[in-house]
Amino acid sequence: MSRIKSARVIITCPGRNFVTLLIETSDGVTGLGDATLNGRELAVASYLSEHVVPMLIGRDAHRIEDVWQFLYKGAYWRRGPVTMAAIAAVDMALWDIKGKVAGLPLYQLLGGASREGCMVYGHANGRDIEETIDNALHYKEQGYRAIRLQSGVPGLAATYGVSKDRYFYEPADADLPTESLWSTEKYMRSVPPLFQKARDALGWDVHLLHDVHHRCTPIEAGRLGKELEPFRLFWLEDATPAENQAAFRVIRQHTTTPLAVGEVFNTIWDAKQLIEEQLIDYIRMTVVHGGGITHLRRVASLADLYQVRTGCHGATDLSPVCMAAALHFGLSVPNFGIQEYMRHTDETDAVFPHAYRLADGMLHPGDAPGLGVTIDEALAARYEYKRAYLPVARLEDGTVFSW
Ligand SMILES: O=C(O)[C@@H](O)[C@@H](O)[C@H](O)[C@H](O)CO
Numbered sequence: 001m002s003r004i005k006s007a008r009v010i011i012t013c014p015g016r017n018f019v020t021l022l023i024e025t026s027d028g029v030t031g032l033g034d035a036t037l038n039g040r041e042l043a044v045a046s047y048l049s050e051h052v053v054p055m056l057i058g059r060d061a062h063r064i065e066d067v068w069q070f071l072y073k074g075a076y077w078r079r080g081p082v083t084m085a086a087i088a089a090v091d092m093a094l095w096d097i098k099g100k101v102a103g104l105p106l107y108q109l110l111g112g113a114s115r116e117g118c119m120v121y122g123h124a125n126g127r128d129i130e131e132t133i134d135n136a137l138h139y140k141e142q143g144y145r146a147i148r149l150q151s152g153v154p155g156l157a158a159t160y161g162v163s164k165d166r167y168f169y170e171p172a173d174a175d176l177p178t179e180s181l182w183s184t185e186k187y188m189r190s191v192p193p194l195f196q197k198a199r200d201a202l203g204w205d206v207h208l209l210h211d212v213h214h215r216c217t218p219i220e221a222g223r224l225g226k227e228l229e230p231f232r233l234f235w236l237e238d239a240t241p242a243e244n245q246a247a248f249r250v251i252r253q254h255t256t257t258p259l260a261v262g263e264v265f266n267t268i269w270d271a272k273q274l275i276e277e278q279l280i281d282y283i284r285m286t287v288v289h290g291g292g293i294t295h296l297r298r299v300a301s302l303a304d305l306y307q308v309r310t311g312c313h314g315a316t317d318l319s320p321v322c323m324a325a326a327l328h329f330g331l332s333v334p335n336f337g338i339q340e341y342m343r344h345t346d347e348t349d350a351v352f353p354h355a356y357r358l359a360d361g362m363l364h365p366g367d368a369p370g371l372g373v374t375i376d377e378a379l380a381a382r383y384e385y386k387r388a389y390l391p392v393a394r395l396e397d398g399t400v401f402s403w
């Protein structure tokens, strides 16, 4: 039997913060799990070191399902982003170990490849429509088959998704949250012209996506979806906050634009009604915030019954460890839809050398045993944790709003 000999948390900031769990077995096999929760990183780090690690020592490293159930049901306080990110990290690390022991890339243990690779979408952005389309053209030239478009809104100083750097987007940028002003009216006027011009410039052979970032009411989202129908979006993301899953019924009644939601969900319960009532087309939970590979497979199986496909979150705050896990998962599940891909900086890639690779607009996890990601601990130690918060949005009258 292979027992868990040690587990420890590694915190590093190669351009942005990452929390990683490293588990080692009595046979000397190591596994990695991503535990990064953007803006609240140290809460998960402490949950792991103080409360989870002591329970792991001595356990059979191969009993992944049992460990998952023990941590989930055994906590009594189920769900929540901190708990689920911690459980996910353990789960990922144990799958990594199982793959290494078997000598197989993880996707082989999950049933083998269901496709040649995972289609990704790139994040094109700019201060205005012209800049955004110019950026999107670069993605298209690089072979991307799908591009998400986010443009600055006339009359608003800042908005979600638009960065100073056109290829690297990093919203958690301040030691205390920056505050920005938001106007849904100005935003909604700006989106249809963006997609009209994008279709004119990019044609119809590339998938186009858009992220509303939880900023519309259901009826506003219904109208936006309807206005975007002529441009045949691949999806409209996070159209309204989804704590109330029934809110999506309103959007569905008004538009045939496909809907994606779930990057902030942490268990199957957050998505159950959305999936069962077929209120969405893509579920965006990813491995670190969705309870690990074990739990996310359950979500995908439920979704498959209702023709809902996966579209895992893949922003820069999901570490290369999570990206690798998401790719093994995506390559294997029958109902894969698309994978978000925001590139990490070179500093991050150097700390987390990885086997996944991009070709023809598709990512493949590679064939290294396990997840196919390692951590350069000496390099990681050179980058000290730096507190960084996501911004907070207010309406023009000062009311706190969804960011
Ligand atoms: O779809 C996305 O990529 C976003 O909504 C994220 O950039 C999100 O804002 C960050 O991951 C928050 O940590």
Ligand SMILES: [Mg+2]
Residues within 6 Å of the ligand: 211, 213, 237, 238, 263
């Ligand atoms: Mg999003």
